[in-house]
Amino acid sequence: MASITLSDVRKVYPGGVEAVRGVSLDIADGEMVVLVGPSGCGKSTLLRMIAGLETISAGTVAIGGRVVNELEPAARDIAMVFQNYALYPHMSVRQNLAYGLKNRGTPAAEIARRIDAAAAILEIAPFLDRRPGQLSGGQRQRVAMGRAIVREPAAFLFDEPLSNLDAKLRVQMRVEIRRLQRSLATTSVYVTHDQLEAMTLADRLVVLNGGRIEQVGTPIELYEKPATSFVAAFIGSPAMNLLPAVRNGEAVTLPGGGKVAAALGPEVATLGIRPEDLVPGRRDDAAFTAELTVAAVELVGAESYVHGTTPEGGELVFRVAGRSAIAPGEGMMVSASAEALHRFGTEGRRLG
Amino acid sequence: MSRVVFPARVLPYLLLSPQIAITAVFFYWPASQALWQSVLREDPFGLKTTFVGLANFRSVLADPNYLQSARVTVVFSVATALLAMAAALWLASAAERVVRGRGLYRTLLIWPYAVAPAVAGMLWLFMFNPAMGTFAYMLRRAGYNWDPLLDPGQAMTMVVVAAAWKQISYNFLFFVAAMQSIPRSLIEAAAIDGAGSTKRFWTIVLPLIAPTTFFLLVVNTVYAFFDTFGIIHAVTGGGPARATETLVYKVYNDGFVHLSLGSSAAQSVILMAIVILLTAIQFRFVERRVHYG
Numbered sequence: 001m002a003s004i005t006l007s008d009v010r011k012v013y014p015g016g017v018e019a020v021r022g023v024s025l026d027i028a029d030g031e032m033v034v035l036v037g038p039s040g041c042g043k044s045t046l047l048r049m050i051a052g053l054e055t056i057s058a059g060t061v062a063i064g065g066r067v068v069n070e071l072e073p074a075a076r077d078i079a080m081v082f083q084n085y086a087l088y089p090h091m092s093v094r095q096n097l098a099y100g101l102k103n104r105g106t107p108a109a110e111i112a113r114r115i116d117a118a119a120a121i122l123e124i125a126p127f128l129d130r131r132p133g134q135l136s137g138g139q140r141q142r143v144a145m146g147r148a149i150v151r152e153p154a155a156f157l158f159d160e161p162l163s164n165l166d167a168k169l170r171v172q173m174r175v176e177i178r179r180l181q182r183s184l185a186t187t188s189v190y191v192t193h194d195q196l197e198a199m200t201l202a203d204r205l206v207v208l209n210g211g212r213i214e215q216v217g218t219p220i221e222l223y224e225k226p227a228t229s230f231v232a233a234f235i236g237s238p239a240m241n242l243l244p245a246v247r248n249g250e251a252v253t254l255p256g257g258g259k260v261a262a263a264l265g266p267e268v269a270t271l272g273i274r275p276e277d278l279v280p281g282r283r284d285d286a287a288f289t290a291e292l293t294v295a296a297v298e299l300v301g302a303e304s305y306v307h308g309t310t311p312e313g314g315e316l317v318f319r320v321a322g323r324s325a326i327a328p329g330e331g332m333m334v335s336a337s338a339e340a341l342h343r344f345g346t347e348g349r350r351l352g
Numbered sequence: 353m354s355r356v357v358f359p360a361r362v363l364p365y366l367l368l369s370p371q372i373a374i375t376a377v378f379f380y381w382p383a384s385q386a387l388w389q390s391v392l393r394e395d396p397f398g399l400k401t402t403f404v405g406l407a408n409f410r411s412v413l414a415d416p417n418y419l420q421s422a423r424v425t426v427v428f429s430v431a432t433a434l435l436a437m438a439a440a441l442w443l444a445s446a447a448e449r450v451v452r453g454r455g456l457y458r459t460l461l462i463w464p465y466a467v468a469p470a471v472a473g474m475l476w477l478f479m480f481n482p483a484m485g486t487f488a489y490m491l492r493r494a495g496y497n498w499d500p501l502l503d504p505g506q507a508m509t510m511v512v513v514a515a516a517w518k519q520i521s522y523n524f525l526f527f528v529a530a531m532q533s534i535p536r537s538l539i540e541a542a543a544i545d546g547a548g549s550t551k552r553f554w555t556i557v558l559p560l561i562a563p564t565t566f567f568l569l570v571v572n573t574v575y576a577f578f579d580t581f582g583i584i585h586a587v588t589g590g591g592p593a594r595a596t597e598t599l600v601y602k603v604y605n606d607g608f609v610h611l612s613l614g615s616s617a618a619q620s621v622i623l624m625a626i627v628i629l630l631t632a633i634q635f636r637f638v639e640r641r642v643h644y645g
């Protein structure tokens with residue numbers, strides 16, 4: 001059990017790629033922090049610097065109050081779960097789990113006890129004598145988790161551990177990882193680019209963009225009050241509607257579509273509305289209204305996403321419960337209340 | 353892979369024919385000649401040939417010189433294969449750690465493979481010749497009594513080193529490729545699991561490159577048995593006192609120098625049988641212990 005503290009951590013790869021540009025973050029003991037961001041934003045690099053697999057160009061990483069910059073991965077008391085699982089193919093599952101303990105001189109009886117405990121939690125007991133090549137993807141994933149658990153480390157590091165699984169298994173493992181992390185209360189850093197995974201797993205979510213932190217907060221904070229238009233677009237599915245605002249003297253118009261009744265203020269560059277905040281029909285108290293021609297309706301089960309275009313050519317998505325009666329080609333009005341509007345300035349920063 | 357079915361009956365044989373022709377001319381023909389020769393005895397002037405059955409084999413196997421040569425071959429082959437593979441493995445794992453100039457390092461290590469065996473032999477002969485070799489001079493200056501022309505052990509050491517040196521490049525190439533095919537994350541996982549670089553080498557890298565090691569073991573053994581004639585010929589000529597006369601060298605010596613063709617042919621037939629047996633044993637017993645990815 002330990003906290004992890006990153007202070008102005010930077011990474012410049014040989015060749016000059018600045019992968020991480022000054023990240024500071026405090027991860028509390030027992031907390032699960034999820035690093036999320038688009039491909040190439042430096043998530044893996046940051047995680048690997050914590051693990052000790054990548055040198056730290058500047059700044060410090062501390063685990064449990066101890067600066068670990070110069071320590072070997074083995075000396076950092078962390079365990080990592082890799083995207084490709086990285087199980088030793090020539091060893092049985094049992095040997096895979098025992099390897100890290102043996103290397104640290106754990107007594108055989110203790111190794112056996114921990115393997116049995118982990119095998120029971122992860123339901124891998126029937127496969128202990130098989131080789132990784134004889135397991136399914138989901139079973140390998142469990143073994144990889146088991147290898148991390150038996151070590152009883154100060155922190156777990158996950159680098160997209162579920163991205164090689166099919167959708168159903170991914171949901172199942174996601175729930176399981178969450179439950180496991182809660183019950184073990186081990187500090188965890190989890191990297192993913194799947195925002196749904198990020199939202200459901202995180203105690204706190206860190207959105208990275210271009211090697212910098214865009215925003216840190218609980219998933220719900222990020223969802224309800226995205227600090228930047230980048231976070232607004234990244235978190236949530238379908239993504240938030242972002243409409244560029246064009247100043248026309250005193251008035252502000254949205255060439256993307258719609259009328260804005262509420263005063264937007266002069267600094268607003270982008271207006272954001274979540275798909276679930278747009279409701280069909282015109283309302284008198286609406287702060288935003290737009291006229292749409294329905295382009296497509298996606299039924300995803302419990303709800304439908306309606307994609308529409310405004311006469312000006314802007315695109316809007318909104319959400320309706322259940323099977324929608326709306327048909328493509330139909331014309332309709334949508335509106336949103338004042339509280340539902342997210343306003344972003346010219347730099348993409350949230351206003352108010 | 354799906355099986356390709358040729359519509360014509362002739363085409364497959366046509367496609368195989370160059371390979372079959374080459375094998376026939378360079379293997380089956382000489383091999384059958386050797387088999388035929390091995391049951392004949394020719395007089396010293398080549399005037400009369402008589403059929404003698406297995407007499408050549410009996411005399412060869414009863415010859416103490418032949419048994420001595422077999423012992424020499426075992427020592428030479430085991431030492432050469434081990435040295436060539438161990439050195440190549442060490443160099444390959446060192447090359448993995450090099451960050452800058454990795455390509456250059458590899459290229460330089462591959463060059464010896466392009467050197468002809470006799471030239472390689474001459475190279476080592478010049479370096480270690482007691483009369484003119486630079487290294488021989490240095491060894492003697494260091495107080496070591498270096499004289500491979502008289503000392504059988506030193507002569508053996510010299511041919512083993514020369515023969516192994518020639519094969520290191522080849523082994524190195526295969527070991528490097530094998531090590532590169534190990535996913536980096538496995539090595540990283542082992543590092544996190546508390547294994548230092550030596551431990552990782554023995555417990556992760558070595559088991560994972562076992563298929564390559566096994567393949568090289570077969571290749572190197574066959575190399576040491578058959579392909580080292582040029583080196584031995586150039587470095588020691590089988591001496592001193594037959595101390596480095598391997599079976600292949602003896603075939604040449606008896607057949608082409610002493611012109612005892614029947615005996616020489618019988619020896620090559622035995623040699624052929626030994627190599628077939630050796631390869632079969634290796635595939636049967638060693639391969640079982642090898643884990644393939």
Ligand SMILES: Nc1ncnc2c1ncn2[C@@H]1O[C@H](COP(=O)(O)OP(=O)(O)OP(=O)(O)O)[C@@H](O)[C@H]1O
Nearest residue numbers: 013014017019038039040041042043044045046193
């Ligand atoms: N070994 C390396 N040498 C040079 N540049 C690298 C190296 N590894 C990563 N990079 C660069 O650093 C940046 C961040 O890479 P990183 O792997 O951390 O991205 P990521 O956020 O994990 O992306 P993904 O979601 O695709 O895994 C990228 O621009 C990448 O090209």
Ligand SMILES: [Mg+2]
Nearest residue numbers: 043044045159
């Ligand atoms: Mg990554």
